[in-house]
Amino acid sequence: MMLKASAVALCLAASLSGVSAQTFQRLGTCPDLGCVIPPDQQDFLPGQEFDIRFEVHAPKNGSEAFNDGVPDEAFTATIAKDGEEAKSIADFFKHSEPELETWTFSWFEDLFAEAAKTPSVVNVASKAYRRVALYEPGDYTVTLKYYDGKTTTAKWTVRPLATQKRAKNVIFFIGDGMTTNMITAARLLAHQSVNGRYKSQLAMDDFPVIGHQMTHSIDTFITDSANSASALYSGHKSSVNAMGVYADSSADPQDDPKVETIVEMLYRIWGSAWGAVSTSFIADATPIALSGHSRLRSQYGVLIDQALNGVSNYSWTKTDGPDAYFGGGAEQFLPGSGSFQGKDYYAEFAKKGYSVSLNKTALLAAPNDQKALGIFCRSNLPVWLDRNIFPENLETLKNDPAGGSGPAKDLPGLKEMTVKAVEVLHARGGKKGFFLMSEGASIDKQMHALDYDRALGDLLEMDDAIRATIAKLKELGILDETLIVVSADHGHGFDVFGNSDTQYAAAQEDPRAKRDAIGVYANSGLSQYTQPREGVSYGTGANFPLNWDPRYVIAAGLGANPDHREMFGVGAKPRSPASIGADGEAYASASDRPGGFLVNGTLPTDQTQGVHSLTDVPVYAMGPCQETFGGTYNNIDVFYKMAACLGLGHGKNVTHGGGSQCKSKRAQL
């Protein structure tokens, strides 16, 4: 599983992008030729385990060429708590002195260099100190000395102790890519308003506390879902495509310096249960980052093995595996090229005592007191709109989770998966409580496809899951001791700006005249999605639109698009707005919204989808510690708030759980 760390590697500019021009970076977080990782300005929970890596860079060519490309192998590093004496890293952490590693990587300094194929090559000398922790709150300074006089320093802050649990359970709903704008649009579609007053609202609307969290990566201002999930779960920002680690410059995606996640700490300290539920494939970034430690989110097989067995190439905190784990992504479970070492992970999970469910009926029948795996399809779960309104789209899929050539059948939705997970986690966590992450994954995936209806359908599904979860917690008598947090990992630049008269648009031949069907301001009118349509009843219950295909549909847009055709209104088929032409460039798909008007894009011409955006995203909180979630803060603070509420900040090494071999030692709350 571990590649040779010293291998010469030509890394992609996309994954390692530069100091000099800030946008293309030699290595994000490394301000000079010496790198301290974790870098300057990082926070830690007391007792949170992590790895440290030092790198000394010697660029052979390019604008930073130095020392003929020979890195200083005699670098030294110290750490000092404010007001105390500096000690060597090995002494301070009582860690043996690690072996020196060396490697080479390359990067492009800007787009001109990339176009000219003139990479800058960097030789590296490095050491890694594995599995250390800081126990005393306060400020620390780490100093790396190299090249006979150069220094790179990093200020680290250990946050206050938090040894008492205020919430027994935490349920964290993540609407992937979900913004306030989308929440507003979903409310408009599903809830009726009369003269400006909503007669019913979203479950989220009843949450008493709102905050805003900043989603930027450690080294770029637009994040992906791996490192943003990792920030939420560990209190440490990372780089695009990375989770549970800070990115180093080596080629091995599994040797980067790790940080302990909330479920690892929760299991280590309290022996609590934990679970993840997602409408994506379960190895996708948001669910897998709870347990995953990798520079590359695409290491799907490795990451599923980590979820079950923990990190295996280094000593690291073990959990006993998730107690409830429901989603798509059979590719990593069926034996074959998608699974780790080609093994059958249904069998691997079963060997460790899991019930394994491959459809909704089995899921609902699975025993609550047994660890539960549920994988319901290959790839992502079909979206709510296709499962409920356009089920004919499911029939042609080849996504049987058992490996057959037909479609997955008898699919659960996010609501059923989440409620079942609560039952299992409550039964298994008992007094020790639990942590559950539940993700509405395709809000993001469908926004990427500019398929607003499918995205908003999945947002409404998550809201419905939140409502059902609150009801289930009440039924179990644990609502008052459960903190519920609803947030997102990043945004897409989406908003609704009016309506479109589908009849008028369809009657126009001139593409420009089709745009005259759009009504803004006074002509935006009222939502018709909440008005019943004669002869149509979806049976989807309250809290969903009565009519997905009214005459007057919302007109909406993203701030960032590939070339595409636009014809507002729900599509019976999922969208594929742009596709790659013969010249390798992305153009509007001929088959997508063929009756629409052409919109040329604002994205690089190799992009076939929309992209993530900068915006702060909302955080909704209800339950114990809710008052700590008001105001504006960083995404890492969501971790520190949840961790403080769960009593995870300890001034000494606490290992009540310690893995399956010592379950009897689980702490009592």
Add this chain to the structure above:
Amino acid sequence: MMLKASAVALCLAASLSGVSAQTFQRLGTCPDLGCVIPPDQQDFLPGQEFDIRFEVHAPKNGSEAFNDGVPDEAFTATIAKDGEEAKSIADFFKHSEPELETWTFSWFEDLFAEAAKTPSVVNVASKAYRRVALYEPGDYTVTLKYYDGKTTTAKWTVRPLATQKRAKNVIFFIGDGMTTNMITAARLLAHQSVNGRYKSQLAMDDFPVIGHQMTHSIDTFITDSANSASALYSGHKSSVNAMGVYADSSADPQDDPKVETIVEMLYRIWGSAWGAVSTSFIADATPIALSGHSRLRSQYGVLIDQALNGVSNYSWTKTDGPDAYFGGGAEQFLPGSGSFQGKDYYAEFAKKGYSVSLNKTALLAAPNDQKALGIFCRSNLPVWLDRNIFPENLETLKNDPAGGSGPAKDLPGLKEMTVKAVEVLHARGGKKGFFLMSEGASIDKQMHALDYDRALGDLLEMDDAIRATIAKLKELGILDETLIVVSADHGHGFDVFGNSDTQYAAAQEDPRAKRDAIGVYANSGLSQYTQPREGVSYGTGANFPLNWDPRYVIAAGLGANPDHREMFGVGAKPRSPASIGADGEAYASASDRPGGFLVNGTLPTDQTQGVHSLTDVPVYAMGPCQETFGGTYNNIDVFYKMAACLGLGHGKNVTHGGGSQCKSKRAQL
């Protein structure tokens, strides 16, 4: 000033748009042929004064044609508090029976009808009951009976009493069109982050409580700034272009049923001081809606007269005029076609005891104990970016507030105006306190123009004004007794999605290749706006970018665009993205971003600008009652929260202030 209410009028479809198709509405808020205004589902503060209008419609033609176009003039109406007996409106409110009014209006049922020029004509019979109030909290039912058996009912709710002041002063900052997305982008431009942690932040970021408010109009889901401001100031949503009134169907824009605003109530009940500050012309919707009552926001002259002298065509609450009133818009003050009855409103204000300032020097020197008018230019105040970074753009303007042909000189910014207003209002309000609204108006105006840099510059200016205001309140010793609320009236669908390498884009000739300069995700890199540029120092201080024109600029977009060319980065000249061609249609302006790539629009082809969006907008609160601003609520609730904090909900008619003639009776706090 009052047009004949019974005049036959052909109203625009845009201002009165229909029940049958929901988007085009005969009259918003009127669900059947009988209309109760205020309509169903409206809330009132106890003691808040308002007008009632009933209308009975008889469509002569179209899909709703009824009774040969003869409206029932014998309609009757009653009101009943829940559990009590219904009384006639005249009896209940001890109001004389008003005279019957009749008129005719027309509307289009949909776009096909509009294109075919086939309006539906409606005859109307109506009565209006002026200046009534409900004093007892609870639910009321108003019933209109007409056409011998038809009824239209409206449920009204009077909110709880709130007779005690918890905050002496309220300062309400409105970032016009400002969303969370824009706040995030402004932070990125002005504040430096190191490895994901901001070293400084926005003033807004320090506010402890955040809420989200829904901005939709009473009859459309996209609002304009008039009726959204009105909702914030009065607790009553209205229709696009209306403020301080519910929209009726008559032609007269000044006879629509009114509602009392927060400053009218504050002056009537407590005799407090009030003021408005804006970077727009002061007769623009957001500042003028504090005192304005009109179906049409474009009645600028009338509205300025109302601000000074109150409503003059009906008996209505008088204030003593604003104590501080600073902004642009000399057109309504210079004698001529822009002012009410052609009068000199500088002189009218001076006659009532105002100091009149036409530049910053005069503003700063104006006595704090005297009512103060400051009008610094014609039209809107030039934006922060032009005042501070591109001052050459000011030199060619013809906006002298004294009426000369040259440019306005010695301009204050929002910070100077706001801080001066606080000084004046504190000196004049004294123990009675004050209410100040301060608006960053051109956030909206520049988003309309797709000029992201100018919009974000004005957002940062408002944030700077907030910071300076807090410092001034501290200095005056009144921070703890002042509630500060920062919010917006609506959004624009804006977000940042990456960066653009201006050098690479400029070096490409192919428009598609220019898009390859855009970096997303890992290639978005870090903000260069916070890095000093050699030889450039704007002198704009902390909290603003050090470099507005870096090589790597933000790539951003709006979800709704006219045709335009895009070339990311600050423009030395203000943007004009689209203009009307010879065929009357909007096309990308040839002179705007000529080096950019063409983006065809997603808006009707008569639109030259971006438009407002649906999104909920954030509310930041600090000070007394801050805890009441958490969670999700309607824009009208912002009024009820502020009003409750100011003790404006009284169970009897309270008139301590009562206008300038009885100043000695002002209540003591």
